[in-house]
Amino acid sequence: MTETVDLRVADLHPAVDDPALNSMNFLNEVAQHYPDAVSLAAGRPYEEFFDVAALHRHLERFRRHLADDLGQSPAQVHRTLLQYGRTKGIVHHLVARNLAVDEQLTVDPEAIVVTVGCQEAMFLVLRALRADPRDVLLAVAPTYVGLTGAARLLDLPVRPVRGGPAGIDLADLREQVRLARAAGLRPRACYVMPDFANPSGTSIGLADRRRLLDLAAEEDLLLLEDNPYGLFPASESGRPPTQSGRPPTLKALDTARRVVYLGSFAKTVLPGARVGYVVADQRVAGADGTVGLLADQLAKIKSMVTVNTSPIAQAVVGGALLEHGCSLVAATVRERAAYGRNLRHLVDGLARRFPAGTSPVRWNVPAGGFFVVVTVPFRVDDALLHRSARGYGLLWTPMAHFYDDGAPVDALRLSVSAVTPEQIDLGLDRLAALVADETARRAANAEVG
Amino acid sequence: MTETVDLRVADLHPAVDDPALNSMNFLNEVAQHYPDAVSLAAGRPYEEFFDVAALHRHLERFRRHLADDLGQSPAQVHRTLLQYGRTKGIVHHLVARNLAVDEQLTVDPEAIVVTVGCQEAMFLVLRALRADPRDVLLAVAPTYVGLTGAARLLDLPVRPVRGGPAGIDLADLREQVRLARAAGLRPRACYVMPDFANPSGTSIGLADRRRLLDLAAEEDLLLLEDNPYGLFPASESGRPPTQSGRPPTLKALDTARRVVYLGSFAKTVLPGARVGYVVADQRVAGADGTVGLLADQLAKIKSMVTVNTSPIAQAVVGGALLEHGCSLVAATVRERAAYGRNLRHLVDGLARRFPAGTSPVRWNVPAGGFFVVVTVPFRVDDALLHRSARGYGLLWTPMAHFYDDGAPVDALRLSVSAVTPEQIDLGLDRLAALVADETARRAANAEVG
CATH class of the missing domain: 3.90.1150.10 (Aspartate Aminotransferase, domain 1)
Structure with a gap:
C-alpha cells in the first residue's frame, strides 16, 4: 500500500x-x-549562568529606560513594547553605544538594523546583494553552514576562498575574484569571521586585516564581517579582550565603508532572545538620485520577511545592555x-x-x-x-x-x-x-x- | 559637489x-x-487594553506550564526559555489546542511551525513553493501587500484573481489557472483571506468555501488561507464568533490537505510578540521514497532565515493562551x-x-x-x-x-x-x-x- x-x-x-x-x-x-x-x-553557549529571573529584570530595566531616559509617556511605553514597531528596531541606540564601548567603533544608529538573530541579518544582506544570476558570494572556507544555507535559499552561489592558518589567504581571494570575473560572474562580497572563526577557530592578524580592506577597495568588493565570538579570547590573564591584544574589528579599521558588520547577542546575552543586528552604513544611490543607507534597503526587505524584531525580545537585550553600561565585555x-x-x-x-x-x-x-x-x-x-x-x-x-x-x-x-x-x-x-x-x-x- | x-x-x-x-x-x-x-x-490593533504587566504574568504562567504540566526540571526550563531551541517552536501544542477550541480544527502539533509573525510563515511557504521560474502564485485581488512583497523578494510572480463581493470569483480563479498553464506557467497555490479580508473586508460564504476546496482538488492547487481577523465578527449580539454564523475555516473543511493555514497572534494576543504560525500537514515525498510533512520542509528553510522563533516571545503568547484555556475567543x-x-x-x-x-x-x-x-x-x-x-x-x-x-x-x-x-x-x-x-x-x- x-x-x-x-x-x-x-x-x-x-x-x-x-x-x-x-x-x-x-x-x-x-x-x-x-x-x-x-x-x-554543540556550539551553544554555556547554560550554567542562565537565569529566567533576569528576563523580568531586563524587561523592567528597559521599560524604565523608555520612560526615564527617553521620556516616553506610559501610553508610548506600551506602544513601543507591545505594538508593531520601527522596522530597524528599538535598541539601535544601545547597540551603537555597545559598539563604541567594546569595539571603539563609531556607528550611526540609523545604519543599524536589529534582526531576528544574526541569521536574519545575513539573510537580508544576501537578499539585497543577489540582484541577478551573475552574482556570487565569496566565503572563507571552511564556512559557517548558516551562511551557505542562507545563500542556497537565495540561489546565490558561494565560491570558497582558502582560509588557512592566517584566517584568510589573500592571494587566493584575489585569484577567486579574478576567476569569477573571467567566468562572467559578479563577486559581490566576501564573507569572513576574523575573530576565532566557526568552525576553524582561526583569527586574522592586524596586518592582514589592513591588507584585506585594501584588497576589497581595489577589487570593489564588500566584506561581510561576522563577529559572534570576538569577546571570548582565551588569554590566561582573564583580561578583557580590548586589553588582551585582540586586533580591532575590520569595521573599526574600515574608513571606506567596505565592511557590512554582522552582530549577534546569542553568545553574549542569550540565544533565546533571537536578537542580532547588521551595521550597513554603505551609501546607496537610487534611480532618482537620492542617496540613502544600505540599512534602509535592508529594512525594506526585513519588512517582508519578519516585519520587525519582537520589541519584547529586544527589550530583554536592551535591559541586559543597560545593566552593564552597554558593555558586553563587562557583562x-x-x-x-x-x-x-x-x-x-x-x-x-x-x-x-x-x-x-x-x-x-x-x-x-x-x-x-x-x-x-x-x-x-x-x-x-x-x-x-x-x-x-x-x-x-x-x-x-x-x-x-x-x-x-x-x-x-x-x-x-x-x-x-x-x-x-x-x-x-x-x-x-x-x-x-x-x-x-x-x-x-x-x-x-x-x-x- | x-x-x-x-x-x-x-x-x-x-x-x-x-x-x-x-x-x-x-x-x-x-x-x-x-x-x-x-x-x-492604521490596521494596528487597539492599544487601550495593552498591559506591560501581562508580559511578566504570561512569562511566569508559561514557565510554570513547562515545569508543572510538562514536567521539565529547572535546568530544562532554563534551556527551553533561553537557549537555541526547536526550529518548529515550543508552543505548537498550545496552538493546536487553540485551533481545536476556537476553530473545531484538529491539527497534528508536528504539522505546525511557529514563526516570527505570520509574515515569516507566508515567506517560508512561498520560498518552498517557488521551485523554478515557471512557478506563479495566484492571489485574490485586492491583496494584502505583505503577501505581494514576500513574493517579490522571492521572484515569484503573483497573478490576481477577482475577489468581488463574494470574496472570490471562482470562475475567474479557474480561468486564471487555465491562462497560467496555457502560458507554460505552474500555478502553485491561491492565497485567500476568507474572513473579513484585508483590505476588502469581504468574507467567503460556506457554499463558496466548499466549491473553492473542490476547485483546488480538481486543479491540483494548494490554498493558502490567511486568517488574522476571523475572531472579530461585528455581530450586534456580541456573541462569540463560533455562535454568530461565521462559517468554518477552509482548513476545518479541508479533508484532502489542500489548505496551508496561516495564523497570527498579532491581533488576538499582541503584535509585539511577533509570533505567528503555519499549519502545513501536506505529505511530501522525498527522492528516496520517505514521506514527511511540509512543516518539516518549512522548518529547514526557517533554520536558515531566523533559526527559531524567540522562545521568550513564544512564552508570552503561550502564557496568554494558557490564561484563557487556549481560547482566544475567550481572551x-x-x-x-x-x-x-x-x-x-x-x-x-x-x-x-x-x-x-x-x-x-x-x-x-x-x-x-x-x-x-x-x-x-x-x-x-x-x-x-x-x-x-x-x-x-x-x-x-x-x-x-x-x-x-x-x-x-x-x-x-x-x-x-x-x-x-x-x-x-x-x-x-x-x-x-x-x-x-x-x-x-x-x-x-x-x-x-
Missing part, C-alpha cells in the same frame, strides 16, 4: 534537499539519538573565564593524549572562541560520527559539513562552549580510544588489502 | 525598488509627517466588542454623511474585521492622500496600494482598529469635506475643460 502524497520534494525549492540545509538537521538528529553521549559538537566576565578555561583545558588535554612525535593527530590552538579543529590520519565522515556516538558515546562535528564541495576531509571540529572540564576529559578519553581503534582497523584493512 | 556613493539601487535585488516594498514605507512616512491627523489608515471579548462597535459606528456614520440617492459615494458593509472600502467618484491616489492629510487632517489608505498593476482605482480603505468612535466621527466629517471639495474641484475643471 502506498501512502498518499500531496507534494514531492522535487516540486519545492531545491534548497530543501541541499546538504547545507540538511546538515544541521542531521547533526541534531544524531545528538537526539544519543542523548547520553558527551557532546563536543561576560564569567562566560569569558569559563570558555577560556575550557579551551585551554581542551588543548592541554589533546597534547597529553596525542603526544607530538608519536601521534599523527594534529590540531590548531585558537586564541579564543569555542572551536578547535583536530586532524586525524583517516577520513572523517558521517558514518564515523555514527560509530563515535554509538560505540564511544562521543559527539563532534565532521569538518566536511563546513565545506561545500563534498570532497573527503580528515578533520573534525570540537566545541568547548557547552561542557565542563570534566566532560572535556571524558570526551577526549573517548576520542583517543576512537582514534586508536580507527587507526588499528585501517592498518589491519591495509594489511589484508 | 556629488556625494560619495558605495552602491546603486540598480545593483541590489529588484524588490527593493518595487512598489510593493515601498508601499508600507510611503504610508508610514505620510503618517509620520502628519502626526496630528486622524488616522483611519478577546473586549477587543471583539470594541472592533464591532467601531465597525458599526463607521458604517452608520458613512450612511449619515453620504445618503443613498443623493451621494455617489458607496461602501461595503463587512460582517466583521477591521476594514471598509469606500468608493468615490474620482481617482484615489497618493497625491489625494497627501491633500487629505495636509488639508483635512485625515489619513486613509489608497486601495491602489493593494493592486499590483498600477491601474487607477477610485476607492480607499478605512480602518477602525486603532481609533475611538469619537475619532471615527471626526475622521468621517473630514472625509465628507474632502469628497465634497474634490467633487466640486473636478466639476469646475470639467466645466473649464
Whole structure:
C-alpha cells in the first residue's frame, strides 16, 4: 500500500534537499539519538549562568529606560513594547553605544538594523546583494553552514576562498575574484569571521586585516564581517579582550565603508532572545538620485520577511545592555573565564593524549572562541560520527559539513562552549580510544588489502 | 559637489525598488509627517487594553506550564526559555489546542511551525513553493501587500484573481489557472483571506468555501488561507464568533490537505510578540521514497532565515493562551466588542454623511474585521492622500496600494482598529469635506475643460 502524497520534494525549492540545509538537521538528529553521549559538537553557549529571573529584570530595566531616559509617556511605553514597531528596531541606540564601548567603533544608529538573530541579518544582506544570476558570494572556507544555507535559499552561489592558518589567504581571494570575473560572474562580497572563526577557530592578524580592506577597495568588493565570538579570547590573564591584544574589528579599521558588520547577542546575552543586528552604513544611490543607507534597503526587505524584531525580545537585550553600561565585555566576565578555561583545558588535554612525535593527530590552538579543529590520519565522515556516538558515546562535528564541495576531509571540529572540564576529559578519553581503534582497523584493512 | 556613493539601487535585488516594498514605507512616512491627523489608515490593533504587566504574568504562567504540566526540571526550563531551541517552536501544542477550541480544527502539533509573525510563515511557504521560474502564485485581488512583497523578494510572480463581493470569483480563479498553464506557467497555490479580508473586508460564504476546496482538488492547487481577523465578527449580539454564523475555516473543511493555514497572534494576543504560525500537514515525498510533512520542509528553510522563533516571545503568547484555556475567543471579548462597535459606528456614520440617492459615494458593509472600502467618484491616489492629510487632517489608505498593476482605482480603505468612535466621527466629517471639495474641484475643471 502506498501512502498518499500531496507534494514531492522535487516540486519545492531545491534548497530543501541541499546538504547545507540538511546538515544541521542531521547533526541534531544524531545528538537526539544519543542523548547520553558527551557532546563536543554543540556550539551553544554555556547554560550554567542562565537565569529566567533576569528576563523580568531586563524587561523592567528597559521599560524604565523608555520612560526615564527617553521620556516616553506610559501610553508610548506600551506602544513601543507591545505594538508593531520601527522596522530597524528599538535598541539601535544601545547597540551603537555597545559598539563604541567594546569595539571603539563609531556607528550611526540609523545604519543599524536589529534582526531576528544574526541569521536574519545575513539573510537580508544576501537578499539585497543577489540582484541577478551573475552574482556570487565569496566565503572563507571552511564556512559557517548558516551562511551557505542562507545563500542556497537565495540561489546565490558561494565560491570558497582558502582560509588557512592566517584566517584568510589573500592571494587566493584575489585569484577567486579574478576567476569569477573571467567566468562572467559578479563577486559581490566576501564573507569572513576574523575573530576565532566557526568552525576553524582561526583569527586574522592586524596586518592582514589592513591588507584585506585594501584588497576589497581595489577589487570593489564588500566584506561581510561576522563577529559572534570576538569577546571570548582565551588569554590566561582573564583580561578583557580590548586589553588582551585582540586586533580591532575590520569595521573599526574600515574608513571606506567596505565592511557590512554582522552582530549577534546569542553568545553574549542569550540565544533565546533571537536578537542580532547588521551595521550597513554603505551609501546607496537610487534611480532618482537620492542617496540613502544600505540599512534602509535592508529594512525594506526585513519588512517582508519578519516585519520587525519582537520589541519584547529586544527589550530583554536592551535591559541586559543597560545593566552593564552597554558593555558586553563587562557583562561576560564569567562566560569569558569559563570558555577560556575550557579551551585551554581542551588543548592541554589533546597534547597529553596525542603526544607530538608519536601521534599523527594534529590540531590548531585558537586564541579564543569555542572551536578547535583536530586532524586525524583517516577520513572523517558521517558514518564515523555514527560509530563515535554509538560505540564511544562521543559527539563532534565532521569538518566536511563546513565545506561545500563534498570532497573527503580528515578533520573534525570540537566545541568547548557547552561542557565542563570534566566532560572535556571524558570526551577526549573517548576520542583517543576512537582514534586508536580507527587507526588499528585501517592498518589491519591495509594489511589484508 | 556629488556625494560619495558605495552602491546603486540598480545593483541590489529588484524588490527593493518595487512598489510593493515601498508601499508600507510611503504610508508610514505620510503618517509620520502628519502626526496630528486622524488616522483611519492604521490596521494596528487597539492599544487601550495593552498591559506591560501581562508580559511578566504570561512569562511566569508559561514557565510554570513547562515545569508543572510538562514536567521539565529547572535546568530544562532554563534551556527551553533561553537557549537555541526547536526550529518548529515550543508552543505548537498550545496552538493546536487553540485551533481545536476556537476553530473545531484538529491539527497534528508536528504539522505546525511557529514563526516570527505570520509574515515569516507566508515567506517560508512561498520560498518552498517557488521551485523554478515557471512557478506563479495566484492571489485574490485586492491583496494584502505583505503577501505581494514576500513574493517579490522571492521572484515569484503573483497573478490576481477577482475577489468581488463574494470574496472570490471562482470562475475567474479557474480561468486564471487555465491562462497560467496555457502560458507554460505552474500555478502553485491561491492565497485567500476568507474572513473579513484585508483590505476588502469581504468574507467567503460556506457554499463558496466548499466549491473553492473542490476547485483546488480538481486543479491540483494548494490554498493558502490567511486568517488574522476571523475572531472579530461585528455581530450586534456580541456573541462569540463560533455562535454568530461565521462559517468554518477552509482548513476545518479541508479533508484532502489542500489548505496551508496561516495564523497570527498579532491581533488576538499582541503584535509585539511577533509570533505567528503555519499549519502545513501536506505529505511530501522525498527522492528516496520517505514521506514527511511540509512543516518539516518549512522548518529547514526557517533554520536558515531566523533559526527559531524567540522562545521568550513564544512564552508570552503561550502564557496568554494558557490564561484563557487556549481560547482566544475567550481572551478577546473586549477587543471583539470594541472592533464591532467601531465597525458599526463607521458604517452608520458613512450612511449619515453620504445618503443613498443623493451621494455617489458607496461602501461595503463587512460582517466583521477591521476594514471598509469606500468608493468615490474620482481617482484615489497618493497625491489625494497627501491633500487629505495636509488639508483635512485625515489619513486613509489608497486601495491602489493593494493592486499590483498600477491601474487607477477610485476607492480607499478605512480602518477602525486603532481609533475611538469619537475619532471615527471626526475622521468621517473630514472625509465628507474632502469628497465634497474634490467633487466640486473636478466639476469646475470639467466645466473649464
